[in-house]
Amino acid sequence: MSKYLVSKGHDNGEFVKDFEIRMIPLDSQKCASETxxxxxxCLYHCATYKGKPFKCKSLTQALERRRFRAEICASLVLCNLNLCRTDVLKSVDAFCDNNQEIYAEVILNEEIAKANKSTRQSLKAKKAGGGV
Structure with missing residues (x-):
């Protein structure tokens, strides 16, 4: 870390070279599957840090992590410090302009998937009943 800071011209690089690096246990080790x-x-821990061990049972749930991921993404993209913010927002506008086409394609794919599932279930039922 200190070499990096010095290479970027930060005088404090020498100051931090003797800092102890500590691993902070996070609830990620408690997830049911590898993630x-x-x-x-880490970001949620930093945002909620109060000097105590980090515990967040909701982060062990995949759906909650997806929600937090979206919140973090939105915060980073919409931050005034984001130098690419304007470009990203233009892309979002373009995406929204094409939203109807994308939505129609998603609905069509869902209908195809339902029809395929129904066909598979019918064939499975026929096999189980001795119809095939």
Whole structure:
């Protein structure tokens, strides 16, 4: 860390070279399955840090991590410090302009998936009943 800071011209790089690096246990180890959401746990921990061990049972749920991921993404994109904010918002506008086409395609794909599932279930029922 200190070498990086010095290379970027920060005088405090030498000051932090002797800082102890500590691993902070996060609830990510308690997830039911392997996850690559360590950034979600870390950012949420930083946002809620009060000097106590980090505990957030809701982050062990995939759906909650998805929600937190969206919140973090929105916060980062919409931040005034984001130099690409204007470009991202223009892309969002373009996406919204094409939203009807995208929505229609999603609905069509869902209908195809339902029809395929129904066909598979019918064939399975026929096999089970000795019809095939």
């Amino acid at each position: 690559n959401d360590c950034g979600i746990f």
